[in-house]
Amino acid sequence: MKKYYLHNGTENIGPFDLDELKAKGITKSTQVWCEGMENWKEAGNIDELKSIMLVIPPPISKIAESKPVAPIIKKKTNWIGRIMTLAGVALVIIIGLTSVSAYLDNQQNTPPVEAFMTAEDMEAAYPLNYLSAGGEYKENFLGDKIKIKGFIRNSASVTTYKDVVVEVVFYSKTGSEINTEKYTLYEFYSPSTQKEFELKVTNYRNVAEIGWRVVGSVVK
Template sequence: MKKYYLHNGTENIGPYDLDELKAKAITKNTQVWCDGMEDWKNAGEVEELKSILSVVPPPIAKRPEIKPEPIDSNKKTHWFWRMTRVLGILIIVFVAIIAFVDYMNAKNSSSSYEESIMTIGEMEVADPSSYLNATGTYKPTFLGDQLKINGIIENKATVTNYKDVVIEVIFYSKTNSEIAREQYTIYDFFAPNTKKEFKLKVKNYSNVETIGWNVFNATVK
């Protein structure tokens, strides 16, 4: 029967037979040697010793300690205030967007209005006779050598002021043929959308049956 030596970490002890090794309660990691071995081996590597090895249970792994999360009594309150702040920011952004859109619309409307006014003004300046209208009545003077016109000049322009309106008088025969034309200037101011009376004496030609008149031109104030 083989006898084995043990190594306790500092020296060799033994030899022991199988019964003595069993009493020593050796484990698979115990260093053993017997005659015929080239070097020390773990007892678990020797087939003869496997039946007497003591089984050592593995160490119990320490479970990590799980600490319960403390309950925040103010958690609901914090959530409410966070939502309130977010809602407030959204409302401010929404109001700012509406204000910006209104501003741009107003600006565009103002620009369009100004452009429209400029266009109308340019048209009124270019063609005064289209916006000035002269009406009235006439009769011969006491001697009959002149005709006295009592008329009204209406300025239908939207923005343009006129002055020095030129009236063109047309003389017609009884056959409605044109006899002559004459121009007279009314030296006065005519504001937009207003009417103003004027009086005018013109030459009375022979063979004149009727006369008519209209605005020939005017100066922009």
């Protein structure tokens, strides 16, 4: 029986068989992958998964209720009041235009800092935007340990990172976090590369699945 991995937006989790996928409540837009597939696909494009997908009904359209039309009452035009109102609106517009002009002048004289940051500056300032983690895991024979065979991908163009901190998250059957553990990988991660790693962690009670993510690093 095929087993599929899911992508929850930040990391890959799995693998799961069909019953486990059904319990996850996957929809036709859920990204899945299994051995033999070249790329990730939406679950709705895989025939085997169509029978277990969660179908989300469309929202119920509300029917607008008819309301009684109020009678039209003619009233005399108050020209003095109208002229005063127009004068007040004109004054507000003039003040607003003056304030906007002053604000724009100030913005032109004070450009944002990030506009002058190079690609290297951005990569050094925001490493978590360029580091991602993935892989797979399995329990040992006794079930008290979990072996992770993962990878760290560095999508930066010029920056090398080191001492990447990986946080392992343990989830219950309901998807709640039971526990987390952090591990530092004392390796160098060059730009546009992917490097594998292995971890052996304790398997806690009532753990249904685990995942991991990058939560820190140092610029070389």
